[in-house]
Amino acid sequence: MHPNPAYRQIPTDTILAFARDRGFGTLTVNGPDGPLASHIPFVVRPDHTSLELHLVRSNPIARALATPQAALLAVTGPDGYISPDWYGMEDQVPTWNYVAAHLRGTLTALSPDEMRGQLDRLSAEFESRLLPKAPWRVEKMPAEALDRLMRMILPCRFDIATVDGTWKLGQNKPGAARLGAADGMAAAGIGSEIAALADLMRRSAEDTPA
Numbered sequence: 001m002h003p004n005p006a007y008r009q010i011p012t013d014t015i016l017a018f019a020r021d022r023g024f025g026t027l028t029v030n031g032p033d034g035p036l037a038s039h040i041p042f043v044v045r046p047d048h049t050s051l052e053l054h055l056v057r058s059n060p061i062a063r064a065l066a067t068p069q070a071a072l073l074a075v076t077g078p079d080g081y082i083s084p085d086w087y088g089m090e091d092q093v094p095t096w097n098y099v100a101a102h103l104r105g106t107l108t109a110l111s112p113d114e115m116r117g118q119l120d121r122l123s124a125e126f127e128s129r130l131l132p133k134a135p136w137r138v139e140k141m142p143a144e145a146l147d148r149l150m151r152m153i154l155p156c157r158f159d160i161a162t163v164d165g166t167w168k169l170g171q172n173k174p175g176a177a178r179l180g181a182a183d184g185m186a187a188a189g190i191g192s193e194i195a196a197l198a199d200l201m202r203r204s205a206e207d208t209p210a
Contacts, residue, residue, distance in 0.1 A: 100165065
């Protein structure tokens with residue numbers, strides 16, 4: 001997380017809502033030969049104390065879960081390059097604005113018996129966002145194919161210990177400078193989800209003195 005406190009005044013509920021809406025992140029643990037990372041979908045449980053996820057059993061992280069492991073899940077959002085020319089201010093330097101969340105906690109392997117319920121919940125979460133499309137359901141798979149699939153994946157629980165977020169939107173700049181940067185970035189388009197990031201920057205500038 002960025003050390004500047006101006007970028008970290010985000011309520012925990014807002015950070016968790018962001019993570020839930022993204023539903024995809026980079027999971028890392030310390031392996032015997034160095035850090036291990038895996039890019040995974042996940043579901044935030046309704047009580048906000050844990051995440052549900054699963055790993056292919058051949059994944060090195062899955063193989064490390066003979067005992068629960070300390071883990072970090074990094075969830076990234078929009079990001080974009082900011083040219084100092086867009087601020088309308090002197091003596092500025094280039095930077096990169098972005099939104100990100102870090103969830104730290106303990107990753108635990110679950111019983112294979114929990115895989116079916118987790119698969120149902122994971123697919124239901126994302127299929128529900130595709131309305132009016134009729135949701136895909138596990139029952140559409142032949143039982144033999146489903147059994148074979150579930151033997152290949154390991155259900156896991158990530159118990160959340162701490163939640164941190166960085167919303168780096170130029171909060172250390174006057175509102176007018178932030179608006180100029182948002183317009184310039186939106187036009188230049190270096191980064192990902194530029195329109196969404198520009199919108200966040202504009203909204204963050206609304207109550208900031210020019």
